[in-house]
Amino acid sequence: MPVTLLSSKEASSLPVYAVETDGLDRSGAPEAAIAWARSNGFTGAAGKVLSIPGENGALAGAFFGLGKLDAANPLAAGALARHLPEGDWHFAGKPTDAELASLGLMLGSYTFTRYGKKPRNALRFALPEGVDAERVQRLADGSFLARDLINTPAGDMDPDALEAAMRTLADQHGAAMTVIAGDDLLKKNLPMIHAVGRAAEAAPRLLDMRWGRDDAPKVTLVGKGVCFDTGGLDLKSAAGMLLMKKDMGGAANVLGLASMIMASKLDIRLRVLIPAVENAVAGNAFRPGDVLTSRKGLTIEVGNTDAEGRLVLADALTLADEEEPELLIDMATLTGAARVALGPDVPPFYTDDEALADALAEASEAVSDPLWRMPLWKPYMPRLDSKIADMNNVSLDGFAGSPIAGLFLGRFVEKAKSWAHFDIYGWNPSDKPYSAIGGEAQGIRAIERVLAGRYGK
Template sequence: MPVELFAQPKAGSRPVYCIGESKGDSAGLSDRARAWMMATDYKAKAGAVLLVPDADGDVESAVIALGAKPEDALYAGELGKALPEGDWHFEGAPAHADLGTLGAVLGGYAFTAYGKKPSRRIGLACPAGTDRDEIERIAQGCALARDLINTPTNDMGPEALERVVRQLGEKYGAVVQVITGDALLDRNFPMIHAVGRASAEAPRLLDLTWGEEDAPKVTLVGKGVCFDTGGLDIKPAASMLLMKKDMGGAANVIGLASMIMAAKLPVRLRVLIPAVENSISADAFRPSDILPSRKGITVEIGNTDAEGRLVLADALALADEEEPQMLIDMATLTGAARVALGPELPPFFTDDEALAADLADASARTADPLWRLPLYAPYAERLSSKVADTNNVTTDGFAGAITAALFLQKFVERAESWAHFDIYGWTKFAKPWAPVGGEAMGIRAIDRVLRQRFGANG
């Protein structure tokens, strides 16, 4: 990460003064900073950074305006873009200092794997009372998710995604098993096989386990569609431009898993990722095909571009067989979720009221936006099929995010708690803490809930 954190200010580090969103709020500033703020007619709006020169014209300090709410603290991300190279410290901690520091680190993120020049190095001392290791743990999980989504499919297909999971397992001492190609049929994962069989890279189910066997079971399932052409119901060209991000659910659960293992959370973690590419060939599955599933439910294919729910269904059925205390799936699943809530506010679905309340609270406290949508049971009838147990889509085009969640719910019966997150996985409009590109969505809030529930410094 271009912003490197330190536990204590280094010798010679320069101060960053935090003020509120008011021009008169200048308490704690140096005389030079206060005079420069007035001389430049500095507008104290959230995230506005003012660089203050010394007598020789070099930058001696910086001023940033931050509001008092948790979400305002992330505007410190502008520091990651605006500060000159060198070492810095907060002169007076910002409100919600942990989020402000995290925002500065996330704001300094840049994806440089393909020749983009690395950003300058900035050192930043953590304010008193914050935990550098904790902030770095979260920042690194978010950066991992961003990196995976930003990587194009020619370097992040099913085989590459398998390598990522194996490397993560090796780092944390987890066990990784992979079921590949026709072995998916032998092991009863017919829908994962059907969706991925047309690709030059064989479909596979990635299965990572970590932690003590008798610990509470937490299972994460991520949609790993590494590219989605739409299949035979092919997408328009413009709709394929961002389909490298269709494995955003997998990227996010990988980022979340890294947070959980780095925190040494006392759980039995399992990560399941159906990794496929929805391609077009003579072997592609077709509209009107009827697919068996691991659960025994037969599925009529109304549209091959609704493939993510098919691979998730087989993985969820496997996860559910272990009766986990917590089962979470994440997927870039529906355009309907974006129509309903836009690209920045991911919906989640659960029938566990306590979990819904915990997620809403964690979302607010971590400034990680989430919004609950209902599992409205009457809409399930719209998934009916005349020839199979269910269709994978409805025909009326309404409530697409809800009906997709209801489809997945058919494959979850035994888990104590289940939540489905329909994320976009992409920052469409740059924010101070998030450049345009792949994004971690919801995993900071989920991480907080897991730590609260399973006993690690919530």
């Protein structure tokens, strides 16, 4: 781990002085250090780091730019993990939000090293007084798990590998896991998961993990696990396929969230369901115009084979719903329309539970994990009508793609007391202090905060 968190500062640790724009005189740093910063043109611009020299060529500390305080990102301390020299460090003064600054530091330390890229500098960083180091660590660990799974190319993260990753997580926390794979999906009445994944070399499957005492409140997470999406017979372009290793981002994020939940020992009966498939092209691939019968019994006309995620989720949601969970959450890299509406950084979520929506909005702001509620606008439901089946899997006019996908999924949820759907991107397309370009955890820290508030001991 590039950053080791310390509960108290070492005698030899060096100070980091946080500086707002043009705020060097208020930094608390020695006058000689301030003069050094000015001579080097350091103004406190956001994310900038400047080492402070000491005697005999040794380091005496560092300055860190916050930028303008009204625009400062509380996770921006991630830049320190990238730019500080190796050694022991501490914040010279307590940050405005000490926990988020500490978490940002951890998130910024991430590097995907599986294929030879070197990790960042090893730092030991003393947390400000009052920060829960274990909580920061488990939030970072869950985020790193999601990032690792998404960043892994599909050749090494097919349904077999995704199953192995889930088994590893289950073993770490003493969870139970079962798998329904191949033609057994038909025997167990999960036909749409089978239909979408049957053309791939790796058999389609439903991964099912359970953790916690049986009589605790039931919380179920469902994640879209399309390990690669060619688009099926409605084939994507080369550019459209380039990032499709991330189409299992929903599965990666619910596993990251499950890691946080189990590590914090929330008092819930957790269930995680992941339909793990590849949407491949072969002679037995499902076709445009086919009519599939879902686990729920609804018949679905396939208007487009590239809208496969909602099909596999529908069977998984139906199975989850049969247990009547107190809270049912699904996460999926579902629509490009969500990116058009809100961009890559702000995932929309959908729910009819007003209390849950309010709690998610508050948590999103509190932990700097962007989310935005969008409407399950019922008058759009007729756009999914089919002339020969109960419904189509797409609308034909291309409008309101993300809300309509949410409405489609909502048809398969009836018994859960509360349900929320998250249409995430799962990818960071631009470099940020706390997140390099690549796979990203989105929404799960906000969800964890809501769950911890409800079910924490």
